[in-house]
Amino acid sequence: MSLSVIFRQHIALRQKSTEQALRECRFDALVIGAGELQYYAEDDAAVSHRSYHHFNHWCPLSGENHLLVIRPGQKPELCAYIPDDYWHEHADLEDAFWLAEFNITSFGNVEALWQHIAKVRDGIYIGPDKARAEAAGLKTDAANLLPRLNWERSFKSEYEVKCVERATRRAATGHVAAREAFFAGGSELDIHHAYMRAIRQIDRQLPYETIVCLNEKAAVLHYHKKRDKTRLGKTFLLDAGVRYKGYACDITRSYAADAAPAEFRNLLGGMNKLQQNLCGLIKPGLSFEHLHAQAHLDIAALLLDHGVLRSVSKEQAVERGLSQVFFPHGLGHMLGIHVHDVAGKQVDRTGTLPTPQAKHKTLRASRILDAGNLLTVEPGVYFIDMLLKPQRSGEHAACFNWPLIDTLMPCGGIRIEDNVLVTRSGQRNITRAFLP
Numbered sequence: 495m496s497l498s499v500i501f502r503q504h505i506a507l508r509q510k511s512t513e514q515a516l517r518e519c520r521f522d523a524l525v526i527g528a529g530e531l532q533y534y535a536e537d538d539a540a541v542s543h544r545s546y547h548h549f550n551h552w553c554p555l556s557g558e559n560h561l562l563v564i565r566p567g568q569k570p571e572l573c574a575y576i577p578d579d580y581w582h583e584h585a586d587l588e589d590a591f592w593l594a595e596f597n598i599t600s601f602g603n604v605e606a607l608w609q610h611i612a613k614v615r616d617g618i619y620i621g622p623d624k625a626r627a628e629a630a631g632l633k634t635d636a637a638n639l640l641p642r643l644n645w646e647r648s649f650k651s652e653y654e655v656k657c658v659e660r661a662t663r664r665a666a667t668g669h670v671a672a673r674e675a676f677f678a679g680g681s682e683l684d685i686h687h688a689y690m691r692a693i694r695q696i697d698r699q700l701p702y703e704t705i706v707c708l709n710e711k712a713a714v715l716h717y718h719k720k721r722d723k724t725r726l727g728k729t730f731l732l733d734a735g736v737r738y739k740g741y742a743c744d745i746t747r748s749y750a751a752d753a754a755p756a757e758f759r760n761l762l763g764g765m766n767k768l769q770q771n772l773c774g775l776i777k778p779g780l781s782f783e784h785l786h787a788q789a790h791l792d793i794a795a796l797l798l799d800h801g802v803l804r805s806v807s808k809e810q811a812v813e814r815g816l817s818q819v820f821f822p823h824g825l826g827h828m829l830g831i832h833v834h835d836v837a838g839k840q841v842d843r844t845g846t847l848p849t850p851q852a853k854h855k856t857l858r859a860s861r862i863l864d865a866g867n868l869l870t871v872e873p874g875v876y877f878i879d880m881l882l883k884p885q886r887s888g889e890h891a892a893c894f895n896w897p898l899i900d901t902l903m904p905c906g907g908i909r910i911e912d913n914v915l916v917t918r919s920g921q922r923n924i925t926r927a928f929l930p
């Protein structure tokens with residue numbers, strides 16, 4: 495089906511759920527701002543702009559200052575900011591697949607735009623420009639409304655899934671090119687450039703900065719440096735995505751060259767199976783927090799199988815926090831417009847949060863899964879000196895195979911991450927369809 499058809503369905507869903515939320519919160523209209531440009535201190539250089547996420551949920555138009563007005567029973571109104579400006583290129587409203595879903599008025603300056611918005615009665619504003627909204631007579635306390643809108647964000651429409659698939663198709667070409675650059679002996683900078691060249695984007699279009707790690711740097715979870723001197727890596731971790739119409743994919747792959755220790759190569763093979771098994775367990779009704787707990791048991795078993803841990807059962811290894819030493823982050827998170835998307839912990843649409851579980855404090859998604867949710871599944875095993883050091887003299891020191899761990903330290907770690915859509919009958923792995 496064409497993008498314009500599924501976009502129309504997407505907007506119809508937004509309109510219906512937003513009308514319900516406005517009714518419940520007793521507002522007559524919703525005004526959503528794309529946000530102003532932000533500048534570096536005392537400079538005329540602007541920070542790269544991203545539309546406010548709820549604006550993007552309704553409208554793929556990029557650029558600053560645009561406003562949307564949503565009223566029950568009416569076509570959404572888009573107030574587009576298109577100034578006379580010979581310094582910059584501004585929004586182009588010709589030919590886009592989504593134009594027919596909005597009544598569009600364009601404004602040449604921000605003041606005129608907000609004067610127009612001041613005519614909206616009993617409206618609630620969401621977005622970054624609260625002072626302007628208040629000056630225009632809008633309410634800005636959206637504490638009841640936002641959880642409802644966030645909740646709706648966690649059920650992806652066909653249009654949104656299509657955007658993530660298009661992002662994934664591009665990212666897959668990047669991951670293949672990066673893998674080739676690694677096996678050709680390239681530096682982290684070479685590999686980054688190979689990725690960017692393949693996806694045919696520039697850095698500021700990325701959903702997040704690429705994480706390109708050779709060797710020991712794979713133990714730094716969000717490693718952003720791109721070393722140019724280190725080449726001929728033995729191990730490689732790439733966490734890199736693509737953004738399409740504001741929607742992100744978030745993919746991680748790990749590789750080992752022939753020169754990597756055999757123990758690491760075996761661990762990598764085991765991790766790949768473990769990750770695929772976890773993805774396959776996803777279905778409506780499953781608690782993502784339980785899946786995270788299952789991942790800890792599976793990782794403990796993997797470490798025991800490969801002799802990294804010993805003299806302990808997998809259950810004991812989890813209880814004593816030994817799996818946490820190697821897997822210190824959450825199993826995954828909601829994905830969409832934000833890479834770590836909203837409502838991962840909401841229990842219901844009004845915004846109730848679960849009683850916090852101290853055990854899983856790094857987990858960003860703890861929901862009971864339902865059809866339409868889109869999540870990452872990204873188990874990892876890392877050799878992080880900061881976390882291993884206290885264990886060397888700790889009460890469970892005998893459970894660790896230190897000579898083997900010392901062999902594996904220079905390999906950094908492993909993370910394998912796919913994006914999985916919960917379906918009515920189970921799940922669909924969006925990433926593997928493009929990057930087997």
Ligand SMILES: [Mn+2]
Pocket residue numbers: 744827870872911
């Ligand atoms: Mn992720």
